[in-house]
Amino acid sequence: MNHTMSLKYIAKKAIRNLSGLTALALLFISSSNIAARTRPLWNGYIQTRYTENYRSLSSFELRRAKLWVKGKAPIQGNWFYKVQAIFRQKSSGNLTMQDFYAEYRYHTYVFRMGQMVPDFSLQRRQPDYVIPVLERAAAINNLIPTAESGARDIGIMAEWHSSDRNFTASAGMFNGNGSNTLHNEDRRFLFTHRLTADFSLPDHIKAHLGYSLAYRNTTGLSFKRIFGNNAVFKGDDFRWGVETRIAFPDGEIQSEYLEAHLGSRKAWAYYLLTDYKLLLRNQIVFSMEKFCDLNPVSNDQPWYIVGWNHYFAGNQAKLMLDTQAQFANGSNNYQTIIQLQLMFL
Secondary structure, three states, rough: OOHHHHHHHHHHHHHHHHHHHHHHHHHHHHHHHHHHHHOEEEEEEEEEEEEEEOOEEEEEEEEEEEEEEEEEEEOOOOOEEEEEEEEEOOOOEEEEEEEEEEEEEEEOOOEEEEEOOOOOOOOOOOOEEEEEEOOOOOOHHOOOOHHHOOOOOOEEEEEOOOOOOOEEEEEEEOOOOOOOOOOOOOOOOEEEEEEEEEEEOOEEEEEEEEEEEEEEEEEEEOOOOHHHHOOEEEEEEEEEEEEEEEEEEEEEEEEEEEEEOOOOEEOOOOOEEEEEEOOOEEHHHHEEEEEEEEOOOOOOOOOHHHHHHEEEOOEEEEEEEEEEEOOOOOOEEEEEEEEEEOOOO
């Protein structure tokens, strides 16, 4: 009897151990499958350029070197993330954090929390490595609500798109103090909203329309790109913009108009951009932009840009040439920039 009970005990223990090992093996296989599906996607590029303004500047520079990683979080559910850093000579060779946020996707909704680019304007949402000009327009660089802090801010944003992705709407709430700040300094937030619509037209033509809104009431922020000095602005800051784009098989026309209402004063800007693809992976570009700020000593005359791009391997490797001119009452300004872009991941 004792011998029989001993055999049953040994058998039960073996079964329990086998079950444990089987569960462990299944967990390992499952974890391996999740890890395989959630491998991070690394990307990066460098832009080097030569600049000549025919007066006081002739130099080579590293425009930017950018590196980012994004992907699905290694957990169950539709959780995603992105972390991005940039190296610039203008920041004394420092590596600066730009994007770091978590994201949850639910059907046609996206919820994001962290540091990001608030959804405001079309060209600001287009990556700089794909736009056909060397710099975003002054309207975008100077009048978006986060222009003073690398276009980033810390907060939350929700985005919805229709099932066919022809309509997109977003709303966000941010600290309003810019990127890489520890907290909201005045307990007043920046609110943003954007709505866009995309249409397909005959002959493979695609049209895009949209508008953006932003508002905050601040107890004190410095807008050097608008006022041109260290003056601190207090009060209502309301900004809006409209956008349009028509894409043809071999080119595009894109334009935006933005206004910033700071109390009773208004700054405004616009740009018009068109490009056309030529044979042998070449592209010609023309752009006109105008920015009217609130600095009485600045030159508000429009800039005219003529460019040429050669795509060795699409945006992975391309050479860009821009010649810019501004005509201003006996004090004309000219500038030529040559830039080489190479993506290394």
